[in-house]
Amino acid sequence: MEDLANYRKILHVDMDAFYASVEQRDDPSLLGKPVVVGGRPNSRGVVSAASYEARKYGIRSAMPVAEAARRCPDAVFLPVNFKKYREVSWQIREIFLTYTPMVEPISLDEAFLDVTGSTRLFGPAEDIALTIKLRIRQELSLTASVGFACNKFLAKLASDLKKPDGFVVVHPDKVQEFLDPLPIERIWGVGEKTAEQLHSHRINTVKDLRSLELKFLTKLFGSLGSQLYQLARGIDDRPVESDRVVKSIGRETTFESDIRDGDFLEKTLLMLAIDVGRSLRKEALRGRTVTLKVRYDDFRTLSRSRTIHRATDLDDVIFQEACSLLSELSLKQPLRLIGVTMSNLTDQHENQISLFEEPRLERENLTKVLDLVKEKYGEKSITRARLL
Known part of the structure; x- marks a missing residue:
């Protein structure tokens, strides 16, 4: 050994x-x-x-x-x-x-x-x-x-x-x-379609996969072929990354029944925005890109994004941008899912100071107080009147 x-x-x-x-x-x-x-x-x-x-x-x-x-x-x-x-x-x-x-x-x-x-x-x-x-x-x-x-x-x-x-x-x-004895489905990157292609060439196990030349695999699967060649031999040089960068923070919900009511959808967006904002603050992050995701009753899924001038972690700003994006979508069909994501993230301390700081600072301080109340007394201890 x-x-x-x-x-x-x-x-x-x-x-x-x-x-x-x-x-x-x-x-x-x-x-x-x-x-x-x-x-x-x-x-x-x-x-x-x-x-x-x-x-x-x-x-x-x-x-x-x-x-x-x-x-x-x-x-x-x-x-x-x-x-x-x-x-x-x-x-x-x-x-x-x-x-x-x-x-x-x-x-x-x-x-x-x-x-x-x-x-x-x-x-x-x-x-x-x-x-x-x-x-x-x-x-x-x-x-x-x-x-x-x-x-x-x-x-x-x-x-x-x-x-x-x-x-x-x-x-x-x-x-x-x-x-070698493991089925090819155990290899990272081998999904249903890739597995079907490999099975059609009588490749069922990792040992079978290892018998294929790199040139053949790259011709068949492109860059994935090179990855399969390496993994079939147990080669993986990726380090453990202890400080993984959070790229986005989002929340979504699937409705019990399809919804087309605008007021109900806005209330749902408010709940999601509050959750996303609080998660951003916990991670000491702010985001500049708001993405709205919707899924219609026929499972058609759309997303719309908007990048704002100043990175934010404030619930109200996230909510307002999400509502604006929702207003641009057709609600002729009811929705079965809606979600909000913040990306293009930055550290809280990297934002440029504005000439009009006072109102924003007041909102930030109020938001911090609300977070502390919820941490101490539970999620339902304080809420927006609109959500009652």
């Missing part, structure tokens, strides 16, 4: 059925029951998470909630509680940061960790991984699956192989032994 000291030591930590597991932990009566997080059974939302008991019925993330209810009428259906999941995610991240500053969150429930420089202080990387798993179980009453390898691609694959509560190590001299 090759000496691990010569390789990067990368962990991929993936929480098991995260949202559903948090709900089962907080309500012990749900333990052992099929739990679906995503909305009421008659809603038009999609499944955000399904407990392992629910997965036995074929229920998966992104499946329509109505389909999940058809497959398992006795399942417990719960709304998504992002505030709770974010808080637990931060608790998990605090555990990660105990062992390395090189943490790259991918979502609320998964992250890459580079523990290459941590072994002198905390011992072998495998011990660090097992300690993290143990602390998550003991301190948060949740389970995580961990993959350990010399790069991100292999660590991610490894973490997914023995869920739940898995731990898989891919040693550098066992990479092809690990990869």
Whole structure:
């Protein structure tokens, strides 16, 4: 076996059925029951998470909630509680940061960790991984699956192989032994259409894929072909990026029934703008580009964007721009979804000072007070009169 000291030591930590597991932990009566997080059974939302008991019925993330209810009428259906999941995610991240500053969150429930420089202080990387798993179980009453390898691609694959509560190590001299039997669908970038093309050439496993020449793959798939060639050999040089730049912050909602009423849509935009503004302030960011997204009842999806002169994190400004964009769209057809996103982000302190600061500063101070009240007394402790 090759000496691990010569390789990067990368962990991929993936929480098991995260949202559903948090709900089962907080309500012990749900333990052992099929739990679906995503909305009421008659809603038009999609499944955000399904407990392992629910997965036995074929229920998966992104499946329509109505389909999940058809497959398992006795399942417990719960709304998504992002505030709770974010808080637990931060608790998990605090555990990660105990062992390395090189943490790259991918979502609320998964992250890459580079523990290459941590072994002198905390011992072998495998011990660090097992300690993290143990602390998550003991301190948060949740389970995580961990993959350990010399790069991100292999660590991610490894973490997914023995869920739940898995731990898989891919040693550098066992990479092809690990990869070759896997179906090609396990490779990043191989979606349904790419898989169909590969199957048509009798390429079903990673070993089959590795038999193809680079020239053939690039002719077939362009730049993706080069990526497939590298990944089939377990090659991935991407570093763990501990300070990933947030490129956009957005929120959207799918209506229970199709909506064409302008006043209702504006109220919804206000709620979304408030949520986006608060998220920007939490991240100490401001945005200059407002994007409105709508989906009509026939599933046609449109988006419209506008870049404003001065970056902002103020709810009212985001709301006003979103409403202006909405007014430019046809509402002859009802909408089933609406969303607001802020992009072109910048640090709060990078904005140019205006000659007319006082009114804006008053609004900023008021917004900060509202944020503090909600943090201390809950989301419903104070709200806009229009939303009552």
